[in-house]
Amino acid sequence: MPAESAVASPSRAGGGLGLTLLVSEITVLFRRLRTWAMIGALALIPILIAVVVRVSSDGSASGRGPAFLNSITQNGLFVSLTALTVAIPLFLPLTIGVVAGDTIAGEANLGTLRYLLVAPAGRVRLLLVKYAGAALFCFVATLTVVVTGAIIGALLFPVGPVTLLSGDTVGIPGYFVRLLLLALYVTVSLMGLSAIGLFISTLTTIPVGAMAATAALAAVAQILGALPQLEWLHPWLFTNYWLGFADLLREPIVWNSFADNALLQLGYIAVFGTLAYGRFSTKDILS
Amino acid sequence: MSVGDYAIETHGLTKAFGRQKAVDDVDLAVPRGTVFGFLGPNGSGKTTTIRMLLGLAAASSGEIRLLDGGMPKHARTVLPRVGALVEGPAIYPFLSGRANLQRFDAADRHTSPATRNARVDAALERVGLSHAATKRAHAYSLGMKQRLGIANALLAPRDLLILDEPTNGLDPQGTREVRHLIKSLSDDGTTIFVSSHLLAEVEQMCSMIAVMSAGRLVAQGTLDELRSGGTARVRVTTPDFADAHRVLSGLGLTPELHGRDDVITAELSVQGLLPESVNAALVRADVRVRGFEASGASLEDRFVALTGEGFDVAG
Numbered sequence: 001m002p003a004e005s006a007v008a009s010p011s012r013a014g015g016g017l018g019l020t021l022l023v024s025e026i027t028v029l030f031r032r033l034r035t036w037a038m039i040g041a042l043a044l045i046p047i048l049i050a051v052v053v054r055v056s057s058d059g060s061a062s063g064r065g066p067a068f069l070n071s072i073t074q075n076g077l078f079v080s081l082t083a084l085t086v087a088i089p090l091f092l093p094l095t096i097g098v099v100a101g102d103t104i105a106g107e108a109n110l111g112t113l114r115y116l117l118v119a120p121a122g123r124v125r126l127l128l129v130k131y132a133g134a135a136l137f138c139f140v141a142t143l144t145v146v147v148t149g150a151i152i153g154a155l156l157f158p159v160g161p162v163t164l165l166s167g168d169t170v171g172i173p174g175y176f177v178r179l180l181l182l183a184l185y186v187t188v189s190l191m192g193l194s195a196i197g198l199f200i201s202t203l204t205t206i207p208v209g210a211m212a213a214t215a216a217l218a219a220v221a222q223i224l225g226a227l228p229q230l231e232w233l234h235p236w237l238f239t240n241y242w243l244g245f246a247d248l249l250r251e252p253i254v255w256n257s258f259a260d261n262a263l264l265q266l267g268y269i270a271v272f273g274t275l276a277y278g279r280f281s282t283k284d285i286l287s
Numbered sequence: 288m289s290v291g292d293y294a295i296e297t298h299g300l301t302k303a304f305g306r307q308k309a310v311d312d313v314d315l316a317v318p319r320g321t322v323f324g325f326l327g328p329n330g331s332g333k334t335t336t337i338r339m340l341l342g343l344a345a346a347s348s349g350e351i352r353l354l355d356g357g358m359p360k361h362a363r364t365v366l367p368r369v370g371a372l373v374e375g376p377a378i379y380p381f382l383s384g385r386a387n388l389q390r391f392d393a394a395d396r397h398t399s400p401a402t403r404n405a406r407v408d409a410a411l412e413r414v415g416l417s418h419a420a421t422k423r424a425h426a427y428s429l430g431m432k433q434r435l436g437i438a439n440a441l442l443a444p445r446d447l448l449i450l451d452e453p454t455n456g457l458d459p460q461g462t463r464e465v466r467h468l469i470k471s472l473s474d475d476g477t478t479i480f481v482s483s484h485l486l487a488e489v490e491q492m493c494s495m496i497a498v499m500s501a502g503r504l505v506a507q508g509t510l511d512e513l514r515s516g517g518t519a520r521v522r523v524t525t526p527d528f529a530d531a532h533r534v535l536s537g538l539g540l541t542p543e544l545h546g547r548d549d550v551i552t553a554e555l556s557v558q559g560l561l562p563e564s565v566n567a568a569l570v571r572a573d574v575r576v577r578g579f580e581a582s583g584a585s586l587e588d589r590f591v592a593l594t595g596e597g598f599d600v601a602g
Contacts, residue, residue, distance in 0.1 A: 020400050026392035032381055111377030112391075115439060117374065118341050119394035120366035126394075284344040 004166050005084060021121060025133040029099070034156040035137070038095040039144050045091060046149035050076070054156045076153030077162055077172070081249075082181055084142070084186060089222055092141060096190050097215030098168065100139045100197025103130035103173050108205040108287045131198050131273070138190040142183045150179065168251035178248055183206035185258055187243045192238035192268030193218055199276040206287045238268050293352065293479035294319045295340060300349035302335050309335045312503040313349070317480055317495075322473045324489030325482035327499030328594050333482045334374050336499070337451050339370055342538045354446055367397040370445040372453055376436025380425030384416055384435050387424055392442045410438040415464065429456035437465065441472075448472065448479045454488060466492055486590050500594040514586055521562050522552045523569065524578035534572045538565060549577070 029035055053072050066085050071078040104127075107204040109114035116126060153159065162175045170178070197214035204210050222229055234240055241261035247254035295317035303349065304311040310332040317323045327333050338344040340351055342359035351358040356365040378387050388407040392398050398406070411417050415433040419427065427435065433456045440448055453469070454462040469492055473479055483489050489496055490510065497507040506513055525531045528548050535542045540553040555562065562581030569576055 012406075016418050020393040021396070025392050028379065028382065031386070086489060110379060111375070112343075112372055112379060113377075114338075114343050114375055115345060116394045118369070118371045119391055120342075120362055121394035122363065122396070125396075218350060282345065284338075286338070286344060 021125065021152075022129050022132055023155070025129045025270050028138060029133050029137065031285050034098070038098060039141065042087060042095065042141055042144045043148040045087050046079050046145060048155050049083055049086065050079045050149070050152040061249060072157060074154065074158070075162055076155075076157030077150065077175055079153030079157070080146045080149030080156040081182075083145050084182065084245075085243065086188060088189075089144050089255075090219075092138075092145075092186070092190060093193060093218035094215050095141055096138055096193055097197055097213075097218065098211045100134045100194045101201050101209075101214045103134060103198050104201040104276075105204050105207040105210040106202045108285070110190040111206050111287060113287065114285050117285060124277065127198065127202075127273075127276055127280055128199075131194065135187070135191060135200065138194060139187040142190070143185045145154030146179050146183045150176070163247055164249050164251050166250040170251065178253075181253070182245050185248060185261065186242075188244050188262050188265055193274075195269045195272035195276070196238070199272040199279065202276050202280040202283065221265065236266065240264065243259075291320060292406075293317055294321075294354060295323075295480060296352040296403065297336075297340075297454065298350045300336065300339060300348045300351060302332075302339060302344065303347045307349075310504050313502075313504045314507075315501075316507070317478065319478050319494050320473075320476060321545065322469060322479045322481065322493045324493030324496035325480060326484070326486060326496050326590065327482075328484055331444055331594070333484075333499055333504040334447055334451055337371075337373055337441050337482060340449065340532060340591060341369070341373065344371070357556060365442065367395055368446045369449060370435045370440030370442070370447070371449045371451075372451070373451050375452070376432045376439070377457060378424040378427070378432055378435060379399040380423065382424060383414075383421045384427065385411065385420040385423050386438050387435060388439055392440050397444070398443055403594070406442055410441045413468065414438045415486050430461050432460060434461070437468070445477055448477055450479065451482045451594055452484070453481060454485075458535055462488070470538075486587055497519070498590065505593045506589075510586065513589055518554060519555045520582050521555060521565050522550065522578075522580040522582070523576060524550050525569075525574055525576050527574045530572060530574045531569060534569050535565070538568060540565075 004106065040238065049069070050072070066082055068078045068081040068085065072082060104113065108118060117123065121129075159172065161169045162172050163169050164178075196217060197210065200213050201207070201210040213240065218239065221237045222242075223238050225234055225239050241257055244257040244261065247257045293316050295315055297313055297315045298308060298330060300313040300315070301308060313332075313336060314504075315336075325333055326338075335344065340353060340358065342362045345359065350415075353361075354368055355364045358365060379390065385407055387402060388410060392403050392407060393400070407539065408417070408420070409418050413436050416431060416434050416438060419431060424432070433453070436580050437450070437453060440450065450469075454465050457465060461472045463509065466488075469481065470478055481489065481492060493510070495507075498505050498513075523531055523535075526549060528551065531551050532542050535551065535553050541556045542551050542553045544551060546585065553565075555565070562579075566576065566579050569579075
């Protein structure tokens with residue numbers, strides 16, 4: 001048949017890895033107004049903190065408020081740290097909940113999921129690409145807080161060498177390396193939550209439900225983590241090391257919490273990645 | 288026909304949702320190169336069948352062969368050769384029409400990124416959407432979305448197109464364009480499987496059809512084969528009404544009256560009785576015939592006989 005010969009046309013010789021789908025995923029994610037609205041909201045956190053501190057900086061340090069807040073007036077570089085501390089418990093998990101919860105359920109809701117699968121994207125490949133997109137968003141979101149904090153801090157306050165928690169002093173370039181490490185740490189911290197969101201997203205065709213469930217789980221985990229009666233459970237909570245980045249602010253850097261955190265998050269990725277695969281690879285796409 | 292002559296072949300294809308069988312023991316055989324109509328009322332299991340063909344839903348039992356491979360096992364090699372429109376188009380409303388197609392094209396790892404833009408533009412051109420290519424898709428009308436959905440099926444050279452209700456939402460002009468498009472694609476050798484609940488549409492485009500009703504395949508074959516399953520009718524206009532009635536009854540037919548004293552019709556229910564013989568008999572009996580009309584079985588009668596009448600959604 002004439003149609004047969006068209007099959008082996010050279011245009012079908014494309015790469016096996018299919019990085020184009022990843023590029024497409026990232027493009028689509030960052031072409032959404034919603035994504036930029038969330039990034040904008042995250043950028044507002046350090047701006048808000050810096051402006052409020054600047055406006056009322058005549059008052060003496062009260063010792064209350066989020067960690068590092070009182071250091072800001074002496075050194076603007078602390079705005080990033082303060083903002084991260086504020087964003088980690090609520091704002092970051094909220095935005096990650098939106099992105100991770102939307103991964104599969106959002107496509108299912110639009111109906112585009114069936115066309116991606118018929119293309120064929122491959123179910124496993126699509127899951128991996130979706131997860132990679134969510135992970136990238138975690139990094140961009142964290143970096144947004146850090147970078148905006150650094151900029152607004154430099155604009156409103158004096159900037160200079162920073163005294164670390166260990167008492168040593170590092171110059172500004174050294175401090176920025178620490179901040180980048182910090183952003184990486186927080187990104188890694190959010191990988192477990194992203195995997196949970198991905199799994200929840202395979203369960204429903206209503207993205208808002210998956211988003212809310214993911215964000216709610218982050219809240220529940222933090223509440224459980226605050227109850228001393230559940231001490232035995234704490235090492236297993238994906239939120240356990242969320243605020244444990246202090247070790248990165250010592251000289252020399254203590255990598256223990258980074259490693260423990262990475263291991264814990266890997267466990268969550270393995271468990272919920274497997275669950276997502278189990279669910280999605282056999283799911284009837286009826287939307 | 289031997290194995291391999293069919294673009295779509297199913298055996299005992301069944302899909303059960305709980306106790307209800309949405310698709311029940313369907314044996315489809317779609318020869319390569321045909322424009323094949325998949326006909327049935329709403330809710331008769333057409334779309335569920337298509338979802339199983341494309342590997343979107345798993346069959347409860349039965350086998351599927353698409354082109355040269357079993358589904359869903361060989362989806363990776365088979366699906367790139369299949370273009371599909373399933374249960375209407377789906378779009379990213381925040382992307383332009385062109386960006387939508389680029390997205391779907393990127394999902395197929397077999398397509399070449401180097402030719403992507405050219406192929407996307409060619410597909411848009413083919414469905415007449417070039418002028419709206421850069422417009423955000425949420426501003427598209429229903430008909431434009433439908434065109435975008437068809438363009439998505441045409442992004443690469445395909446051996447098989449599965450089009451679920453392709454003319455849905457299109458105006459008469461758009462419907463005509465889709466018919467021409469299907470014909471030209473078919474002329475290129477593509478097998479086209481078109482589902483529809485509109486008999487007239489299928490009758491105009493397709494050489495073969497299959498009819499679904501309540502999840503079961505109730506008929507399958509060429510249009511002529513399906514027509515011959517029905518019976519022809521005669522319609523006589525005559526001032527000699529009573530005589531005509533007597534002659535038709537004498538031939539073993541059951542004359543039907545229509546509330547007029549000059550028209551009488553009858554189904555040619557006697558085996559071997561031809562319309563011309565009926566006319567000869569009337570003339571022999573001195574019945575003055577003003578008009579005589581013989582009609583073949585209409586496909587519509589046949590369709591209604593197969594699927595039942597009325598608006599009730601099967602289920």
